[in-house]
Amino acid sequence: MPQTHIFWFRRDLRIDDNAGLFHALKSGAAVRCVFVFDTDILAALPAADRRIAFIWDCVEALRQRLQAAGSDLYVAHGRAQDIIPNLAEQWGARRVFANRDYEPAAISRDKQVAEQLAQQSGQLELFKDQVIFETDEVLTAAGRPYTVFTPYKNAWLKRLDPFFVQAYPSQNRLKQLACWQAPPSPSLETLGFKRTNSALQAGGEAADQLFADFILRITHYKSWRDFPATKGVSYLSTHLRFGTISIRKLAQFAWQQGGEGAECWLGELIWRDFYQQLLWHFPHVVGNSFKEEYRQLQFENSQEWFAAWQEGQTGYPIVDAAMRQLKQTGYMHNRLRMITASFLVKDLLIDWRWGEAYFAETLLDFDQAANNGGWQWAASTGCDAQPYFRIFNPVTQSEKFDPEGKFIRRYVPELGSFNNKDIHAPWLAKNPPLGFKLQHDYPAPIVDHAVQRQRALQLFDKNKT
Numbered sequence: 001m002p003q004t005h006i007f008w009f010r011r012d013l014r015i016d017d018n019a020g021l022f023h024a025l026k027s028g029a030a031v032r033c034v035f036v037f038d039t040d041i042l043a044a045l046p047a048a049d050r051r052i053a054f055i056w057d058c059v060e061a062l063r064q065r066l067q068a069a070g071s072d073l074y075v076a077h078g079r080a081q082d083i084i085p086n087l088a089e090q091w092g093a094r095r096v097f098a099n100r101d102y103e104p105a106a107i108s109r110d111k112q113v114a115e116q117l118a119q120q121s122g123q124l125e126l127f128k129d130q131v132i133f134e135t136d137e138v139l140t141a142a143g144r145p146y147t148v149f150t151p152y153k154n155a156w157l158k159r160l161d162p163f164f165v166q167a168y169p170s171q172n173r174l175k176q177l178a179c180w181q182a183p184p185s186p187s188l189e190t191l192g193f194k195r196t197n198s199a200l201q202a203g204g205e206a207a208d209q210l211f212a213d214f215i216l217r218i219t220h221y222k223s224w225r226d227f228p229a230t231k232g233v234s235y236l237s238t239h240l241r242f243g244t245i246s247i248r249k250l251a252q253f254a255w256q257q258g259g260e261g262a263e264c265w266l267g268e269l270i271w272r273d274f275y276q277q278l279l280w281h282f283p284h285v286v287g288n289s290f291k292e293e294y295r296q297l298q299f300e301n302s303q304e305w306f307a308a309w310q311e312g313q314t315g316y317p318i319v320d321a322a323m324r325q326l327k328q329t330g331y332m333h334n335r336l337r338m339i340t341a342s343f344l345v346k347d348l349l350i351d352w353r354w355g356e357a358y359f360a361e362t363l364l365d366f367d368q369a370a371n372n373g374g375w376q377w378a379a380s381t382g383c384d385a386q387p388y389f390r391i392f393n394p395v396t397q398s399e400k401f402d403p404e405g406k407f408i409r410r411y412v413p414e415l416g417s418f419n420n421k422d423i424h425a426p427w428l429a430k431n432p433p434l435g436f437k438l439q440h441d442y443p444a445p446i447v448d449h450a451v452q453r454q455r456a457l458q459l460f461d462k463n464k465t
């Protein structure tokens with residue numbers, strides 16, 4: 001009997017160019033693949049969570065691909081800390097391969113799994129897969145982690161060479177997979193979830209199609225990416241989050257392509273690495289401001305305003321359109337994430353952690369590092385954040401980035417007959433559309449931006465060091 005090793009899929013749901021899978025297959029043993037629907041994670045999620053349906057479909061696609069290669073995927077439901085060591089014992093597998101995850105909860109889970117495996121004379125072997133540079137691969141000359149993006153980006157680009165973006169051709173070694181049949185997978189309903197209305201297709205093929213479509217537009221990325229009504233961005237964040245597409249493939253393409261658009265997009269992929277290494281070096285950012293002086297900010301935290309923000313009923317059309325897009329689709333454009341986050345913290349004076357938690361529940365692409373980084377940037381509490389006195393005006397942002405109100409009209413249809421000028425601030429319209437009644441048809445603004453701006457400045461000024 002050949003020796004068995006395990007490959008454990010987590011946020012790397014693909015067969016192609018998968019570093020950990022490549023190393024497992026190269027080890028010479030027969031490899032059995034496993035995915036765990038982890039009850040420690042699932043327990044906190046609502047039945048209609050879009051992400052679980054997305055993951056379920058990705059796992060199903062993986063299973064079919066492994067079956068086509070003469071092998072299979074064991075899809076388990078339970079605590080990974082129990083399941084992985086149990087399977088290793090049952091199958092006599094000493095080595096368990098997986099790709100590294102930098103979130104504090106995942107690090108703690110992996111430590112427990114590794115400890116349990118060690119007691120069985122086994123080991124957990126982790127590989128870099130979801131970023132180009134991890135942990136302390138890009139440090140300052142003094143050997144410290146970067147906390148400012150631009151020098152990090154420069155050092156990242158300086159360090160880059162073809163090795164770091166080269167694919168791990170795991171797909172060429174599938175004959176090393178164990179020839180076996182796994183039990184049936186639990187259905188979505190058995191897991192306690194139901195199908196949702198996500199427009200995003202799951203799986204590696206869907207990710208490749210999105211990327212192929214984006215390649216046709218990448219040269220325009222820099223000039224189009226800030227306009228939510230324009231198809232300017234890649235829409236790959238969810239696939240990157242769950243690893244249905246390889247970061248190496250994307251970074252390699254952008255790097256080799258060059259030019260303004262591709263370079264700008266590569267910069268966004270570097271932001272992704274930046275926040276991953278930041279979370280790894282400074283795990284205290286989970287639940288705390290990076291900057292110590294802002295840990296005591298006394299937010300007002302109005303429940304009523306928070307609910308209006310969540311429901312897209314603030315009376316500021318661009319904010320409401322964005323929040324409704326999030327609720328209806330699980331996606332929000334980056335410019336709108338910045339506007340809505342700034343609005344929550346600096347117009348509604350609500351703790352950024354409330355917004356961070358709501359995005360974490362709702363975003364299909366939720367990623368702890370990027371979400372925390374984005375919120376701390378907008379709230380000015382982060383390491384390389386928007387200065388606290390630079391406060392987005394939701395009306396001028398709307399005029400600039402949705403000049404014809406196309407995006408607003410898509411998600412706030414009750415404002416559909418406003419002209420392109422008045423749609424950004426309907427309460428100021430001298431001649432609103434016939435029959436339109438402010439507050440009856442659409443809310444009057446729940447706060448006055450000019451007043452709240454001053455109050456936000458006072459709040460932050462009090463804590464200035």
Ligand SMILES: Cc1cc2nc3c(=O)[nH]c(=O)nc-3n(C[C@H](O)[C@H](O)[C@H](O)COP(=O)(O)OP(=O)(O)OC[C@H]3O[C@@H](n4cnc5c(N)ncnc54)[C@H](O)[C@@H]3O)c2cc1C
Pocket residue numbers: 225233234235236237238240241268269271272273275332333334335337338341359363365366367368370371372373374375378
């Ligand atoms: C408040 C706030 C919360 C955010 N929460 C998340 C989150 O939970 N998950 C998430 O993936 N991104 C998050 N972002 C970053 C960004 O908004 C999304 O990555 C982007 O909108 C996804 O769309 P896209 O794939 O079309 O991006 P593109 O513009 O095509 O960018 C390509 C990829 O680069 C990465 N990226 C782009 N911008 C950033 C950034 N600022 N920080 C880190 N990575 C970036 C993403 O992986 C993205 O898919 C957040 C930003 C803010 C301001």
